[in-house]
Amino acid sequence: MTPEEFRKYGHDMVDWIAEFLEHGVAEQRVFPETKPGDIRAQLPEHPPTEPESFDAVMADLEQIIVPGLTQWQHPDFFAWFPSNITYPSILGELMSAGLGINVMAWATSPAATELETLMLDWMHELLGLPDQFRSTSECGGGAIQGTASESTLIAMLAARWRATGGEVNATGDTTHLVGYCTAQAHSSIEKGFRIAGIGTDRVRFVPTDDEFAMRPDAFADLVAADLAAGLTPFFVVASHGTTSSMAFDPTPAIAEIAQRHNIWLHVDAAMSGIAALAPEHRWVNSGLDLADSYTTNPHKWMGINFDCNLFWTADRSALISALSILPPYLASEAAQSGSAIDYRDWGVPLGRRFRSLKLWFALRTEGVAPIQAMLREHVALTQELAGWVASHERLNIVAPHPLNLLCVAHADGDQATDALINVANAAGIGLFTRTVLDGRSALRISIGARATTRDNVAVMWDQLATLAESQS
Structure with a gap:
């Protein structure tokens, strides 16, 4: 594709997207009338032997792919959770793709790293979060992850590192560790225990009250029982808006128990945390001043297109210690001096997309x-x-x-x-x-x-x- 063709088809696609979002999506069924295998059966079984025209690709998109999609932007979409998009966010995603930047370290793109840090601080301010999560605090800071599932996992890994005194390695024994959540909490928590090498048999599901929120007394009883059995409670998740029922766990009471036993408290507010953008809903932040880590998703209710998850921690040293491995080809004077952030140490993947552009575009052009x-x-x-x-x-x-x-x-x-x-x-x-x-x-x-x-x-x-x- 030549630059001239790219310009033409790029303009055409922007027009198509705008028309689809304003009029076309509502004309689709919110869920397609299709059976497994129907879409694939309409497409060639083998790759083309010769290049096809972009017009042909768009024709198949319109006639086969789009009618077979679940329409998350449809006005009659009441399932799961919102996954909104907005025009500035789309343009930010396009610019990210066009620039082709990898935000794995300050040296791989200084501006991308520093813009990400700034966007976490902007969102920290807009959401009214506690001071310990801001990048300018003594021990805290944040990063953009792909999903809340990733944030839960890295919080768990940081908690594991802290609970084992930094001794965890590839063959470290984690069989004495136990963690806690409710059965209403997100499924990614149980999955995180598998990935972290702890195992789902070490997950304790705390009973809930008649509003489906964690019972602090039951949490305390489970912790006491595990301590008596010679185990080490190390991680608890408080949900601020569960997926099933939007239950809010009583984080202040949970935090009191967690702090007594040095248990890492992670607060998962994947969708509902965004409600704090409206000051009258800041009650969703209850107890965050006592949390070790926190996550919420602009790619759900805020309108920043997927994927864009915000993660903050009050203990960045535990997070970085758990995740940092420095090969010679990534060493830099800026990182070694401590004057710059290397976001490769703040998540699972090394390579990272330039996600902060979506937030920057949206907040600057439309505001909150x-x-x-x-x-x-x-x-x-x-x-x-x-x-x-x-x-x-x-x-x-x-x-x-x-x-x-x-x-x-x-x-x-x-x-x-x-x-x-x-x-x-x-x-x-x-x-x-x-x-x-x-x-x-x-x-x-x-x-x-x-x-x-x-x-x-x-x-x-x-x-x-x-x-x-x-x-x-």
Whole structure:
């Protein structure tokens, strides 16, 4: 492809994306009518022997790929969690690809490293986070990771290093370590225990209360039992908004127990932490001043396109000690002097993308006000929907709904709830996901797509309510 062709097709693609986001996505089914293997069957089984035109590629994209996608930007997308995008963020992603920078060390691109540090501090300020996480603090700082799953893993590795006195190596014994979370916490926590070489048999699932939040008394009892058994409690995850029900663990009480036993406290606020951009929702930060690490995702509810996860720690020395390996070809005077950050020491991969451009573009060209307005609108819509559900004879709200997630169940039981989810998704009135709360099936309604309006929610509710009544 020549530079002239790149310009032409680049302009065409930007026009296509803008048209699709403003009009085309709403014309698609939010979930495609397709079966496993249908998409592949429409594409050639073998690679082309001769180059094809870009127009031919775009034709297949429009006719085969896009209709086979789950449309996360659709106004009727109420599943899982929002994964919003915005135009400045898209342009930041394009610029990152165009510059082709690898942000693994200060020496590999000084400006990219320093912009990332600045963006973590900007977001620290905008979210109202505690001072110990800022890059200018004595021991803390942050980095952009790919996902909250990565952040949980690196927090676990830092905690492992601290708990073993820095003796962990490739053959180190970690069988005495135990960690804690609730069964409502994200699945990446259990996966992290596998990757970190500790094993899922060393995960303790702390019982929850009637709001699906961790019980501090139960956490304390489990810690005491493990200590009595000669084990070493080293890591606990407090969730600020679980995926299943948006439960908020009581972090201040958990922190008191964790500090008593030198247990690393990691707070996972993958989606809900972004709510703190609106000052009235800063309650989501409760207890963060007592945490060792914290993570939240601008690539969910904020509108910074995937992937962009923010991770902060109050103990960067443990993190760097756990993850730093310095081959001669990466040594630099700046890093050795301590005057610069090498982000290769702040995560699992060596190579890293220039993700900070997406935040920089978005915050400079649009600011935080449009994001705050969107968050407030989604919360208000969720509370209004909760009022409608409360007045319905056959549907019940089964979990607290402080922000933008509502969990409901059919009065006739699990079979009716599961059938409602399946029928609603098949009818295309929206896309919903199922969870299980205290052994009970629940339909999750996550209101967070950038394009979702009150009209979308009202139409969805009318259809969902009718379906629920027809099942009685």
